[in-house]
Amino acid sequence: MTLVQLRHLISLAQSGSFTKSAESLFLTQPALSRSIRALEDELGQPLFDRVGKRSVLTSFGADALQRARQLVFDAEELAGSGRQMCEGRSGTVRIGLGSGPGAMLMTPLLKTMATSHPTVHVDIARGHTDVLIRRLRERELDALVVDARSLVPAADLRVASLVEMRGAFMVRADHPLTRWKGHLRFDALRQFPIASTPLSDEVARTLVERYGPGAHPSECVTLRCEEIASLVEVVRDSDAVLIAIRAAAPDLVELALKPAMGATARFGIVTLARRAEPPGLPIVRKLVADLMREQP
Known part of the structure; x- marks a missing residue:
């Protein structure tokens, strides 16, 4: 039994004429007859009686017609929902955001969905990369935007749309370090609280290489949380001195340390390999391309 056969049943029931239904369906009359006969054979009951020149539904045919209409309606609704999801007009987008992407993407993503895709359901999760990866694998999330350098490589993860962003030490405009005379060394920063989100092992190695063992985040960071926006406010x-991607706090002043920090974060969109792409993901991908880049 196919949807095509059910549509043939509906058409013939409406017209009562094989000739008229065949014309409206752009079929030959023999082709329509074969379709109805095949459906009757599968169901094991006649669907129509011949009354003069008209084809009239049998009692079983009338019941089958009601069910056919519902099945065709449900199929068309399902197809319509799929098209709407592909076009960003319905469905659900479940995105996990790491600390840096969260600071730059969360508000613009919510605004974009509210203004351009108001019928789409949006769920945003924030947290440590390990927690987000677990939720992605459990299919509680459709995609993540996180620092790819904090990921443990795995065959079931697919990383795309990589964007590299520069890290920096930042303070408020009237901070004492902005008036520092001579070369600014890392030891001078340790006179003040140092704030950061959890940093990748690669960034930690870079800090130690540049400034010594005391620059390891476990040693120097005194204010640590997942929410970069909260750290920026502090x-x-x-x-306090903030270690973060420069673009996350453009109003803060970047400190010119000697040597320069030279660390970057590499953000990417993470999905499960061999899983169909979530319909709302192109919206997120466009925001990553538009927003997660260094300002000129």
Whole structure:
């Protein structure tokens, strides 16, 4: 039994004429007859009686017609929902955001969905990369935007749309370090609280190579949390020093350390390999391309 056969049943029931239905369906009359006969054979009951020149539904045919209409309606609704999801007009987008991407993408993503895709359901999760990866594998999330360098390579993960962003030490405009005379060394920063989200092992290695063992995040970071926006607020209102991607806090002042920090974060969109792409993912991908880049 096929949807095509059910549509043939509906058409013939409406017209009562093989000739008229065949014309409206752009079929030959023998082709329509074969379709109806095949459906009757499969169901094991006649669907129509011949009354003069008209084809009239049998009692079984009338019941089959009601079910056929519902099946065709449900199929068309399903197809329509699929098209709407592909076009970003319905469905659900479940995205996990790491700390840096969260600071740059969360508000623009919510605004974009509210204004351009108001019928799409949006769920955003924030947290440590390990937690987000677990939720992705459990299919609680459709995709992640995280620092790819914090990922443990795995065959079941697919990473795309990589964007590299520069890290920096940042403070408020009237911070004492902005008036520092001579070369600014890392030891000078340790006079103040140092704030950071959890950093990747690669960034930690870079800090140690540049500034010595005391620069390892486990040693020097005194204020640590997943929410970079909260850390930025603290740095704006205190003498704390922020370690983060430069683009996450453009209003803060970047400190010119000697030697320069030279560390970057490499953000990417992470999905499960061999899984169909979530319909809302192109929206996220476009935001990553538009927003997660260094400002000129």
